[in-house]
Amino acid sequence: MADGSSTVHARALLQQCLHAHLQVRPADGDAAAQWVEIQRGLVIYVCFFKGAEKELLPKMVNTLLNVKLSETENGKHVSILDLPGDVLIIPQATLGGRVKGKNMQYHANSGKEEGLELYSQFVSLCEKALAANSKCAEAGVAVAHGTYGNRQVLKLDTNGPYTHLIEF
Amino acid sequence: MADGSSTVHARALLQQCLHAHLQVRPADGDAAAQWVEIQRGLVIYVCFFKGAEKELLPKMVNTLLNVKLSETENGKHVSILDLPGDVLIIPQATLGGRVKGKNMQYHANSGKEEGLELYSQFVSLCEKALAANSKCAEAGVAVAHGTYGNRQVLKLDTNGPYTHLIEF
Numbered sequence A, B: 001m002a003d004g005s006s007t008v009h010a011r012a013l014l015q016q017c018l019h020a021h022l023q024v025r026p027a028d029g030d031a032a033a034q035w036v037e038i039q040r041g042l043v044i045y046v047c048f049f050k051g052a053e054k055e056l057l058p059k060m061v062n063t064l065l066n067v068k069l070s071e072t073e074n075g076k077h078v079s080i081l082d083l084p085g086d087v088l089i090i091p092q093a094t095l096g097g098r099v100k101g102k103n104m105q106y107h108a109n110s111g112k113e114e115g116l117e118l119y120s121q122f123v124s125l126c127e128k129a130l131a132a133n134s135k136c137a138e139a140g141v142a143v144a145h146g147t148y149g150n151r152q153v154l155k156l157d158t159n160g161p162y163t164h165l166i167e168f
Helices: A054-066 A112-132 A134-139 B054-066 B112-132 B134-139
Strands: A010-017 A019-025 A034-038 A041-048 A086-091 A098-100 A103-105 A143-145 A154-157 A164-167 B010-017 B019-025 B034-038 B041-048 B086-091 B098-100 B103-105 B143-145 B154-157 B164-167
Touching (some): A086 A112, B034 B143, B054 B112, B086 B112
Parallel strands (some): A041 A086, B086 B143
Antiparallel strands (some): A010 A164, B019 B154
8 A cells, every 4th residue: 555645735747758739828819828848858737736836846857867767778777868858747636636436626626826826937947957067958859838727738759758757 | 743654455537528538559670559538537547465455446436436626617515426537547556655765665566467467457446337327328428547557648637636535
């Protein structure tokens, strides 16, 4: 059995990918939809709960970018910074849901504004971390991210998503 | 903030898809890799913890196949049985990991044999549930599943994965 943690402020789901495409702006009249794309890297779906504070973010970024879940060509696992690889951050408030009967309830989720603020800062901190890392900067890997509040239309190609859940 | 549950015996991650391809047998010499494929439906990644017992499975199946997370063409959400849609079950023991520093630990995971037994029964119960549902039988939707213990090479096409976590 797994022990539950007492208070969860944020939830991150990690998947490894070869490529991922995420729609960041839906089609609108004559304007085509806009997409971002990453190559080999890490997809981070993130959700914030009520009570999450910005002081939590540096710890989240540090953990998620340094955890050794990215597979190298010889089968070893290293951090995404060491791979080095792209990062795609997807806002996924649905991860905060709790099942009740046939429905999900999102009572514990952060409010929309707070969630946007935390999400934006989280993205920004990840961007800074990759930019400050010489291996990443040399390799030209980057952070892409979804538009908060939109439908996160995602296409994912993996060599095994190696899905992990990390709570903060 | 979200309250942690006291004892988690199983963890399921749900994503909605338009199409999904999952490798069930890797290439071997001259033999090409084998894949299963689903059309519009529900992807269930599943992990069992130590202490999970088969008595838990009917409840899991009932919850996961009846929770209203599948989007109809007019934007409503219904269960996968009511959509009706395909189901792809992916064994994902990595979901049981707990972060410690830069590594994940899987101490709470079920043993390999117990996990295989529970996984196999879970798949079988889901297959039975779809076969017994007249709407599903008429529509010809089906359950596909990954090979326990293999690398779960997955390609996923979504209109938004609408990712949810349900623990048992």
